[in-house]
Amino acid sequence: MxxxxxxxxxxxxxxxxxxxxxxxxxxxxxxxxxxxxxxxxxxxxxxxxxxxxxxxxxxxxxxxxxxxxxxxxxxxxxxxxxxxxxxxxxxxxxxxxxxxxxxxxxxxxxxxxxxxxxxxxxxxxxxxxxxxxxxxxxxxxxxxxxTHLSHALLPDEFTLGQLREVHEAILGRRLDPANFRRRVEATGTVAPTGAHQAGVRHRPPALYRSTAREELLT
Amino acid sequence: MxxxxxxxxxxxxxxxxxxxxxxxxxxxxxxxxxxxxxxxxxxxxxxxxxxxxxxxxxxxxxxxxxxxxxxxxxxxxxxxxxxxxxxxxxxxxxxxxxxxxxxxxxxxxxxxxxxxxxxxxxxxxxxxxxxxxxxxxxxxxxxxxxTHLSHALLPDEFTLGQLREVHEAILGRRLDPANFRRRVEATGTVAPTGAHQAGVRHRPPALYRSTAREELLT
Incomplete structure (x- = not known):
């Protein structure tokens, strides 16, 4: 056999x-x-x-x-x-x-x-x-x-706060908002859309889109 | 069937x-x-x-x-x-x-x-x-x-020139010797043995050993 x-x-x-x-x-x-x-x-x-x-x-x-x-x-x-x-x-x-x-x-x-x-x-x-x-x-x-993998988890337009929350959820720890913003902006992988988050009255955060997402699609 | x-x-x-x-x-x-x-x-x-x-x-x-x-x-x-x-x-x-x-x-x-x-x-x-x-x-x-993978290709004691030749052979291009030496020394993954290459009469190059090899053994 x-x-x-x-x-x-x-x-x-x-x-x-x-x-x-x-x-x-x-x-x-x-x-x-x-x-x-x-x-x-x-x-x-x-x-x-x-x-x-x-x-x-x-x-x-x-x-x-x-x-x-x-x-x-x-x-x-x-x-x-x-x-x-x-x-x-x-x-x-x-x-x-x-x-x-x-x-x-x-x-x-x-x-x-x-x-x-x-x-x-x-x-x-x-x-x-x-x-x-x-x-x-x-x-x-x-x-x-x-990598810019975290963008794959977000909708087409997102705030940097939402992006940070994705990183925090995956890493299981808090990240400093100002440091995170500087680090992300330095990568040049996100661009402001010019629009701001709806439904927020006082200083609504700016919306961004990923400029790196295309290379993620598989 | x-x-x-x-x-x-x-x-x-x-x-x-x-x-x-x-x-x-x-x-x-x-x-x-x-x-x-x-x-x-x-x-x-x-x-x-x-x-x-x-x-x-x-x-x-x-x-x-x-x-x-x-x-x-x-x-x-x-x-x-x-x-x-x-x-x-x-x-x-x-x-x-x-x-x-x-x-x-x-x-x-x-x-x-x-x-x-x-x-x-x-x-x-x-x-x-x-x-x-x-x-x-x-x-x-x-x-x-x-990584320090290149160390795995060398004998226990080697010159920085030999290490550079390994990198050159894998990458298929020449590397600047002085830059390479600085970059490797900065990683802290090699240590001089105190000895020098045998058989070289004029300024024999120093021999090094890997301090990172153990993590490579699998």
């Missing part, structure tokens, strides 16, 4: 910002398992790679099936292939990570087996998915430092 | 410095294919993942089988999984890249189907391996800028 084959799965860590305790916080949607092993546990959206789809297409399918959302950013994270990852078969998981825009992440679907959790307060996860989420959060934080 | 399964392969881009036209140049060992498809073409060392080995162990096996060498650095590059990559089956390739020390890369084995080629003058490669090598070279050059 031939050796049992290795199965390829694709899983996706989907990041979005949602309210938690009255503040924006980094969240990800999880799927509750409806079969063994790990029946009832929460897991990353994913499943076996189909013979007729690329890895990236499979990651996009994870997004479509779980949240119905379009990614503002989608990127391969790492491939996990330890010999025993907790499944009955040998599974090699190619993991992608995605960002969805804040206004999309706020939407919910009527599916009791899908729920968004704050990245800092996850339930126990199936398989090695806690380790995988840890890698993805680390990569996201690192990329925040040297 | 069940759908044809996806096969997982692990391939490794192995970098070392060897002489080419009287200068150090970035090289990689290739393996000549002894079966169809692409019979006779050169390809990256690799093969199917075995059920009882991790991805990393498979990459180490590629190194051992091809060159018999120990990597000074070994890291996952990317997983390639387009639907048609030129094989009869659907193959998903998890690709690693490795660095071997210069003194080891100089060794040759008596195997007519293994040969080292300069990275800038490769023969036509099988499958999508040219694209894969392109990615690996790009990653190596990028990492050179913000």
């Amino acid at each position: 031939p050796e049992q084959p290795v199965t390829v799965a694709v899983s996706t860590v989907i990041f979005g910002l949602r309210e938690h305790d009255g503040e924006q916080a980094l969240h990800l949607p999880l799927v509750q398992r409806v079969r063994e092993p790990h029946l009832g546990r929460w897991a990353l959206p994913g499943g076996p790679l189909r013979a007729d789809e690329s890895l990236r297409d499979a990651a996009r399918r994870n997004l479509a099936d779980t949240t119905g959302l379009n990614p503002a950013h989608l990127e391969q994270l790492y491939t996990f292939g330890a010999v025993d990852r907790g499944a009955a078969d040998r599974v090699v998981s190619v993991v992608y990570w995605a960002l969805v825009r804040t206004e999309e992440a706020a939407l919910t679907r009527d599916d009791p087996h899908v729920a968004w959790y704050p990245a800092h307060a996850l339930p126990p996860l199936a398989f090695d998915h806690e380790e995988i989420v840890g890698w993805a959060v680390k990569r996201l934080k690192a990329k925040l430092e040297y | 069940p759908e044809q399964p996806v096969t997982v392969a692990v391939s490794t881009v192995i970098f070392g410095l060897r002489e080419h036209d009287g200068e150090q140049a970035l090289h990689l060992p290739l393996v000549q294919r002894v079966r169809e498809p692409h019979l006779g073409r050169w390809a990256l060392p690799g093969g199917p993942l075995r059920a009882d080995e991790s991805l990393r162990d498979a990459a180490r096996r590629n190194l051992a089988d091809t060159t018999g060498l120990n990597p000074a650095h070994l890291e996952q590059l990317y997983t390639f999984g387009a639907v048609d990559r030129g094989a009869a089956d659907r193959v998903v390739s998890v690709v690693y890249w490795a660095l071997v020390r210069t003194e080891e890369a100089a060794l040759t084995r008596d195997d007519p189907h293994v040969a080292w080629y300069p990275a800038h003058a490769l023969p036509p490669l099988a499958f999508d391996h040219e694209e894969i090598v392109g990615w690996a070279v790009k990653r190596l050059k990028a990492k050179l800028e913000y």
